[in-house]
Amino acid sequence: MIDPTPKATLHRYLRSARESVLWKLEGLSEYDVRRPMTPTGTNLLGLVKHLAGMELGYFGETFDRPSDEPLPWMAEDAEPNADLWATATESREQIVGLYHRACAHADATIDALTLESAGRVPWWPAGRDTVTLHLILTHMIAETSRHAGHADIVRESIDGAIGMRAGNDNLPAVDKAWWEDYLGRLERTAREAPAP
Numbered sequence: 001m002i003d004p005t006p007k008a009t010l011h012r013y014l015r016s017a018r019e020s021v022l023w024k025l026e027g028l029s030e031y032d033v034r035r036p037m038t039p040t041g042t043n044l045l046g047l048v049k050h051l052a053g054m055e056l057g058y059f060g061e062t063f064d065r066p067s068d069e070p071l072p073w074m075a076e077d078a079e080p081n082a083d084l085w086a087t088a089t090e091s092r093e094q095i096v097g098l099y100h101r102a103c104a105h106a107d108a109t110i111d112a113l114t115l116e117s118a119g120r121v122p123w124w125p126a127g128r129d130t131v132t133l134h135l136i137l138t139h140m141i142a143e144t145s146r147h148a149g150h151a152d153i154v155r156e157s158i159d160g161a162i163g164m165r166a167g168n169d170n171l172p173a174v175d176k177a178w179w180e181d182y183l184g185r186l187e188r189t190a191r192e193a194p195a196p
Contacts, residue, residue: 007115010137011107017144018103020165021048022096024151028158034086037154044154046085047147049073049095052102053083054143058136059106062119067105069098110137 002012024044025033033045053074060066073082086095115134122129155161163169172178 006134007110007137010115010134010141011110013141014137014144015103016165017141017148018051018099020148021051021144021151022099023165024148024155024161025092025096026166027161028155030092032158033092035158036085037157041081041085042150042154043085044151045092045095046083047151047154048099049086049090050083051144051147052095052099054140055099055102055106057123058121058140059109062121062131062136063109063113063117063133064119065105065109065112067102069101069105106140109133 003009025048028044034043036043053071056067056069056071057074071083072078086092110133113133115132115137117133119131119133119136120129121131121136124131152162152164163171
């Protein structure tokens with residue numbers, strides 16, 4: 001039976017979003033997981049690297065439960081966006097392994113604390129930096145889900161693979177012809193829409 005308590009529910013949603021992000025890497029080459037797919041460089045492995053840092057920061061430092069994971073890309077002197085791409089010397093296995101360890105560290109914090117447990121986010125402005133586990137769980141569900149959406153679009157742009165996660169694509173059961181017709185209707189509608 002699924003635990004219906006608020007903390008367990010929030011934790012379940014966070015875990016689901018994490019799975020979605022990692023699933024988007026499956027079956028892709030090293031090039032494709034690193035390949036920048038937007039003008040700002042969004043790439044799948046970079047999203048995982050970024051989320052690893054967020055998990056460690058928000059569930060570690062915030063609640064005075066730091067990990068021993070070195071994150072040089074999060075240092076004050078790191079270049080902008082250093083956490084959003086994997087260097088040539090950082091393997092997929094290293095980044096995914098880091099994410100698994102970061103999530104395990106976060107899960108231990110979530111399990112150890114109550115939703116009302118207080119923490120402090122050192123990089124948030126004074127006056128907003130005092131938080132609860134409830135707020136941080138909600139924040140990380142939003143953060144991870146936002147990046148899972150990015151990963152959906154990036155993956156579809158790479159090879160056409162779609163869906164929410166393994167075993168649950170969360171899409172209508174239709175064929176390729178239906179999608180082509182649907183896309184055509186959307187394009188026609190967009191062109192026919194009146195200008196403001």
